[in-house]
Amino acid sequence: MQKIDLEQMDLDELKRIRKDVDRAIESYERRKKQDALAAAEAAAKESGYTLSELLGSAAKSKGKRVNPPKYRHPDNPELTWTGRGRRPDWIQEGLQAGKSLEDFLIAK
Structure with a gap:
């Protein structure tokens, strides 16, 4: 891997690199989650179930219930x-x- 001399860069270049790295990390994490989901779906299918059958309502309810102000x-x-x-x-x-x-x- 190529070593980058950060000391020689100006602030705009450093911010651009940070933004690129943040995007690359997000993309990597998204791909890994998709891979894990596909593996979980395959394992469920192998056992004769769908992933939503195994998870039940837990997969559907991701949001928190908000209490109204009193x-x-x-x-x-x-x-x-x-x-x-x-x-x-x-x-x-x-x-x-x-x-x-x-x-x-x-x-x-």
Whole structure:
């Protein structure tokens, strides 16, 4: 493999090389995943199944279920909270100011 003298290159050349390397890595990983998928499908077929039969619904449901927001900031409607996890700062500040969680509830 040819050795590249990176010290002699300017910033634009280095960024171009980095972009090319990133693309080559992504392409390599994509090919390896396709090869692994093809091998898994072949092994399933050899046993008389399809890959989707073996994986069931796990292969179909890749996305996470999103919980709808339950609370909304009174002044900035873009700020919402589902009521799960750590309380946002604007909820904490409102509670410290004497408000209750019910004051932030989204009306349904």
